[in-house]
Amino acid sequence: xxxxxxxxxxxxxxxxxxxxxxxxxxxxxxxxxxxxxxxxxxxxxxxxxxxxxxxxxxxxxxxxxxxxxxxxxxxxxxxxxxxxxxxxxxxxxxxxxxxxxxxxxxxxxxxxxxxxxxxxxxxxxxxxxxxxxxxxxxxxxxxxxxxxxxxxxxxxxxxxxxxxxxxxxxxxxxxxxxxxxxxxxxxxxxxxxxxxxxxxxxxxxxxxxxxxxxxxxxxxxxxxxxxxxxxxxxxxxxxxxxxxxxxxxxxxxxxxxxxxxxxxxxxxxxxxxxxxxxxxxxxxxxxxxxxxxxxxxxxxxxxxxxxxxxxxxxxxxxxxxxxxxxxxxxxxxxxxxxxxxxxxxxxxxxxxxxxxxxxxxxxxxxxxxxxxxxxxxxxxxxxxxxxxxxxxxxxxxxxxxxxxxxxxxxxxxxxxxxxxxxxxxxxxxxxxxxxxxxxxxxxxxxxxxxxxxxxxxxxxxxxxxxxxxxxxxxxxxxxxxxxxxxxxxxxxxxxxxxxxxxxxxxxxxxxxxxxxxxxx
Amino acid sequence: xxxxxxxxxxxxxxxxxxxxxxxxxxxxxxxxxxxxxxxxxxxxxxxxxxxxxxxxxxxxxxxxxxxxxxxxxxxxxxxxxxxxxxxxxxxxxxxxxxxxxxxxxxxxxxxxxxxxxxxxxxxxxxxxxxxxxxxxxxxxxxxxxxxxxxxxxxxxxxxxxxxxxxxxxxxxxxxxxxxxxxxxxxxxxxxxxxxxxxxxxxxxxxxxxxxxxxxxxxxxxxxxxxxxxxxx
Numbered sequence: 101x102x103x104x105x106x107x108x109x110x111x112x113x114x115x116x117x118x119x120x121x122x123x124x125x126x127x128x129x130x131x132x133x134x135x136x137x138x139x140x141x142x143x144x145x146x147x148x149x150x151x152x153x154x155x156x157x158x159x160x161x162x163x164x165x166x167x168x169x170x171x172x173x174x175x176x177x178x179x180x181x182x183x184x185x186x187x188x189x190x191x192x193x194x195x196x197x198x199x200x201x202x203x204x205x206x207x208x209x210x211x212x213x214x215x216x217x218x219x220x221x222x223x224x225x226x227x228x229x230x231x232x233x234x235x236x237x238x239x240x241x242x243x244x245x246x247x248x249x250x251x252x253x254x255x256x257x258x259x260x261x262x263x264x265x266x267x268x269x270x271x272x273x274x275x276x277x278x279x280x281x282x283x284x285x286x287x288x289x290x291x292x293x294x295x296x297x298x299x300x301x302x303x304x305x306x307x308x309x310x311x312x313x314x315x316x317x318x319x320x321x322x323x324x325x326x327x328x329x330x331x332x333x334x335x336x337x338x339x340x341x342x343x344x345x346x347x348x349x350x351x352x353x354x355x356x357x358x359x360x361x362x363x364x365x366x367x368x369x370x371x372x373x374x375x376x377x378x379x380x381x382x383x384x385x386x387x388x389x390x391x392x393x394x395x396x397x398x399x400x401x402x403x404x405x406x407x408x409x410x411x412x413x414x415x416x417x418x419x420x421x422x423x424x425x426x427x428x429x430x431x432x433x434x435x436x437x438x439x440x441x442x443x444x445x446x447x448x449x450x451x452x453x454x455x456x457x458x459x460x461x462x463x464x465x466x467x468x469x470x471x472x473x474x475x476x477x478x479x480x481x482x483x484x485x486x487x488x489x490x491x492x493x494x495x496x497x498x499x500x501x502x503x504x505x506x507x508x509x510x511x512x513x514x515x516x517x518x519x520x521x522x523x524x525x526x527x528x529x530x531x532x533x534x535x536x537x538x539x540x541x542x543x544x545x546x547x548x549x550x551x552x553x554x555x556x557x558x559x560x561x562x563x564x565x566x567x568x569x570x571x572x573x574x575x576x577x578x579x580x581x582x583x584x585x586x587x588x589x590x591x592x593x594x595x596x597x598x599x600x601x602x603x604x605x606x607x608x609x610x611x612x613x614x615x616x617x618x619x620x
Numbered sequence: 621x622x623x624x625x626x627x628x629x630x631x632x633x634x635x636x637x638x639x640x641x642x643x644x645x646x647x648x649x650x651x652x653x654x655x656x657x658x659x660x661x662x663x664x665x666x667x668x669x670x671x672x673x674x675x676x677x678x679x680x681x682x683x684x685x686x687x688x689x690x691x692x693x694x695x696x697x698x699x700x701x702x703x704x705x706x707x708x709x710x711x712x713x714x715x716x717x718x719x720x721x722x723x724x725x726x727x728x729x730x731x732x733x734x735x736x737x738x739x740x741x742x743x744x745x746x747x748x749x750x751x752x753x754x755x756x757x758x759x760x761x762x763x764x765x766x767x768x769x770x771x772x773x774x775x776x777x778x779x780x781x782x783x784x785x786x787x788x789x790x791x792x793x794x795x796x797x798x799x800x801x802x803x804x805x806x807x808x809x810x811x812x813x814x815x816x817x818x819x820x821x822x823x824x825x826x827x828x829x830x831x832x833x834x835x836x837x838x839x840x841x842x843x844x845x846x847x848x849x850x851x852x
Binding site: 393400401404405408409412459460462464488490492493494507509511512513514515516517518519520521522523524525526527528529531532535536537544545546566571573574576583585586588598600602 | 631632634635636637638639640642643689691717719721722736738740741742743744745746747748749750751752753754756757760761763764765766771773774775790795799800801803804806830832833834835836
């Protein structure tokens with residue numbers, strides 16, 4: 101191989117393997133292209149600010165003099181920033197080194213000489229694809245005012261406003277919705293164009309020689325045709341001859357049809373896409389959530405658990421295969437997706453980060469098979485997240501343990517125990533049940549002992565929980581992981597201990613405030 | 621002899637049978653199908669076959685109705701409700717506990733005459749949410765209720781000879797004298813729900829009031845034997 105080629109390919113490999121280069125490129129990618137990156141929005145805001153400044157200066161220039169500093173800022177600073185942005189985006193579009201390496205390795209495999217020219221051609225094609233994209237063309241036009249000597253080109257500043265498309269998501273959504281009806285819009289466009297063309301020509305032929313008519317040129321006829329067809333009808337240009345008015349009737353009737361058809365197209369496009377748009381928005385919102393409970397399965401138990409957790413202020417995401425149940429979850433005001441919780445791709449699509457976002461995964465399907473499948477999928481992603489699962493058949497208990505479920509809820513056993521307890525001591529049992537579900541506002545609560553509390557109240561006798569009509573059931577000692585039932589008044593407390601209190605929730609809240617006050 | 625009858629062949633029925641073993645010497649599972657009967661017999665259970673249209677009058681000859689407890693745990697809600705109402709129609713005083721899958725069937729079972737409803741879904745939901753939101757409280761409550769350990773909950777009817785009759789509940793030194801916590805009291809003359817200890821201060825204790833006590837097994841035993849009071 102030619103020495104130049106050898107050196108070149110060596111350099112390409114070195115660059116491709118360089119961590120610093122990869123890191124640099126990734127950083128720029130995050131700031132310019134990665135919508136999930138939390139600091140990208142600052143770059144977006146900065147660019148939007150520049151766009152508006154530029155347009156504001158253009159408007160100001162129309163009737164007043166703009167200071168030279170501001171002009172300089174507009175002509176050079178903003179343009180240079182936009183130029184840098186353009187170059188960076190061009191650079192980020194596909195990896196040049198990868199294209200060359202792929203070509204090189206392909207040639208080597210086929211035992212032929214490395215075709216450098218062919219590789220460079222592919223690079224050019226790839227970059228050109230980017231250059232000719234609409235957003236890239238707008239970027240390019242927005243830089244043009246840099247050459248401010250060409251006065252005519254100043255108007256290109258207006259192209260900067262189109263750059264907003266890149267930074268506002270709603271415009272992108274709007275465009276994507278309309279794109280879904282491309283064929284219909286094209287058909288309508290052709291139909292409308294034909295009518296405009298035919299009517300313009302007809303009116304021109306019939307009115308151009310009439311001295312009373314405003315239609316003097318073909319452009320006048322075209323203008324009249326558009327104004328009439330759009331049902332705007334300014335009335336500055338009107339046909340005066342009988343034949344011209346016949347054409348007007350024809351254009352007016354077609355105009356009504358075209359407008360009605362256009363409106364219905366917009367409406368139907370949005371109606372069809374609205375669910376999809378909402379889903380995309382919900383997926384994007386997930387990245388902002390923390391301490392999520394991932395509820396897998398939205399049958400009766402899944403539903404009630406999700407609603408109860410939601411009412412206590414937790415973040416819930418529901419994954420359910422059956423679209424009927426998903427609709428139900430959406431009606432219940434939850435974030436729900438018709439995704440299979442047993443598939444790895446679900447978590448990739450939703451971009452869920454188990455380490456930082458998920459508090460627990462709840463496998464609440466009515467089938468043990470589904471719950472084990474989901475558990476194994478989640479476990480293949482992370483070993484650390486807490487998984488709680490319901491168990492239907494006792495025979496599967498071991499399988500759940502093996503799959504990696506942290507807490508197995510076998511309600512049949514609980515029901516058995518409840519039955520036994522109920523027979524023995526119905527009143528005591530009812531009481532505990534009432535305390536659990538906090539009927540009449542009375543329930544059991546945990547209070548975490550912190551440093552402020554300890555500063556003011558060293559032991560239990562100084563807390564005076566009787567004043568608040570509360571019962572101190574016990575203290576959970578964090579250091580020894582022991583529960584001290586009915587503790588003595590002189591029990592010493594430490595930071596991290598938990599007080600287990602029974603009483604009215606309102607008084608419990610008051611008690612908490614009291615514990616944080618000096619001499620309370 | 622205390623007897624228990626459990627209707628249904630499912631994991632709930634089997635778990636109830638399992639946990640009642642320590643308290644009831646005579647437990648019979650009633651099933652609808654012959655093959656279920658055979659399967660349960662092979663597993664060592666006492667089994668009988670029944671039909672929803674059976675007349676239940678023979679029950680009286682087989683069981684002492686005052687010492688009998690019935691669990692309706694059929695899978696089909698409609699069948700469970702029909703069974704409950706059939707039993708109640710025949711026996712006015714029979715203690716019937718029914719399992720319900722949802723709130724609606726729970727209400728119907730109550731109307732059909734069940735003394736106590738155990739809501740399956742609701743119970744499971746509570747267990748899951750409590751584990752997530754208040755793990756420590758859940759553990760403590762489960763220990764007090766279910767685990768075979770020292771800490772227990774008990775209910776106790778105040779006998780004639782209790783020295784604290786006439787005193788306010790707050791004035792008795794339950795903690796240092798008896799080592800107990802009184803969670804609630806049920807007034808003898810009022811057939812209503814419990815009054816929490818801290819709200820029950822305005823009326824002195826009297827004979828027949830029921831106290832709901834939490835304490836160590838030993839302390840509870842000592843306390844009860846002291847007055848030779850009877851548990852309910």
